[in-house]
Amino acid sequence: DVKVTQSSRYLVKRTGEKVFLECVQDMDHENMFWYRQDPGLGLRLIYFSYDVKMKEKGDIPEGYSVSREKKERFSLILESASTNQTSMYLCASRPNRINTGELFFGEGSRLTVL
Amino acid sequence: GESVGLHLPTLSVQEGDNSIINCAYSNSASDYFIWYKQESGKGPQFIIDIRSNMDKRQGQRVTVLLNKTVKHLSLQIAATQPGDSAVYFCAENSIMNTGFQKLVFGTGTRLLVSP
Numbered sequence: 001d002v003k004v005t006q007s008s009r010y011l012v013k014r015t016g017e018k019v020f021l022e023c024v025q026d027m028d029h030e031n032m033f034w035y036r037q038d039p040g041l042g043l044r045l046i047y048f049s050y051d052v053k054m055k056e057k058g059d060i061p062e063g064y065s066v067s068r069e070k071k072e073r074f075s076l077i078l079e080s081a082s083t084n085q086t087s088m089y090l091c092a093s094r095p096n097r098i099n100t101g102e103l104f105f106g107e108g109s110r111l112t113v114l
Numbered sequence: 115g116e117s118v119g120l121h122l123p124t125l126s127v128q129e130g131d132n133s134i135i136n137c138a139y140s141n142s143a144s145d146y147f148i149w150y151k152q153e154s155g156k157g158p159q160f161i162i163d164i165r166s167n168m169d170k171r172q173g174q175r176v177t178v179l180l181n182k183t184v185k186h187l188s189l190q191i192a193a194t195q196p197g198d199s200a201v202y203f204c205a206e207n208s209i210m211n212t213g214f215q216k217l218v219f220g221t222g223t224r225l226l227v228s229p
Contacts, residue, residue: 004157033216040123042203043158043219050214058216090157102148103217105157 003027004106006091012112019078021109023091031094032074033058033103034066036087043090049074081113126226133191135223137204142185146207148217149178149189153200161189161202191225199227 007022025032031050035043035058045058049068063085067075074093078085088110092103127133139147145166150158164171164178164187171178177190187204201224205217 035219040221042221043205045216045218048214048216056210056212056214092157102160102163103158105150105159107155107157 004091004093004104006089006106006109008109009107010110010112012114013078013081014114015080015082017081017113019081019111019113021076021078021089021091021111023074023076023106024072025074025091025093025104026072027093027095027104028071029093029095029104030071031096032068033092033094034064034074034076035090035092036060037090037108038087046076046089078111081111083113085111086113087111123221124224124226126228127194129194129196129227129229131194133189133194133198133225133227135189135191135202135204135225137187137189137220139185139187139204139206141206141208141218142182144206144208146215147178147180147187148205149176149187150203150205150219151198151200152203152222158203194225194227196227196229199225201225 004025033048034046037043044060046064047066049055052071055066065077088108090108091106148163149161152158162173162178175192179188201222203222205219208218
């Protein structure tokens with residue numbers, strides 16, 4: 001089975017702190033994604049990566065950056081956390097570079113910024 | 115612009131009933147659609163998908179119907195069980211300028227199943 005692991009299920013940070021959200025997948029998938037999920041807004045794409053060291057902006061990249069140094073790991077970085085970044089963050093992966101296909105999601109990381 | 119939306123934010127059904135969750139999409143060029151189920155405290159899980167060259171696809175107790183004429187997608191769950199209680203998301207495939215394909219998600223429908 002595909003396993004996407006997000007290292008932190010729950011985090012509480014203060015405004016201005018730097019936050020790292022880590023995601024690891026064990027199926028050698030090329031594509032990896034970070035979404036945020038907010039009530040009434042569904043899942044919105046922050047950043048994605050279609051290969052190692054490659055990254056592309058999604059629909060709401062402002063305030064975020066990402067790192068993909070190894071194929072299995074995709075990190076989401078909040079350089080200076082703000083209260084409007086309080087949300088559920090979901091990491092996902094997919095095997096193909098440009099083809100369609102389902103995304104495999106992690107369990108989510110719930111971030112609260114005070 | 116592209117958008118995927120759901121008509122009903124919450125659907126309440128009795129155990130054993132059939133459930134129908136609806137979804138409207140706006141991008142007529144979308145060629146692939148997925149339904150996900152998200153239980154409380156968990157990440158979304160794949161239920162079923164359908165490509166635009168089909169209008170119906172069946173899985174175990176679930177059926178997805180695609181009506182491209184009116185850009186409408188539905189998920190039917192037969193003999194709904196308490197374990198089906200969750201939030202259901204539809205998603206459509208969207209091709210970016212780079213040629214990369216991403217999924218655009220709807221806002222979700224909560225299904226509540228009463229025993």
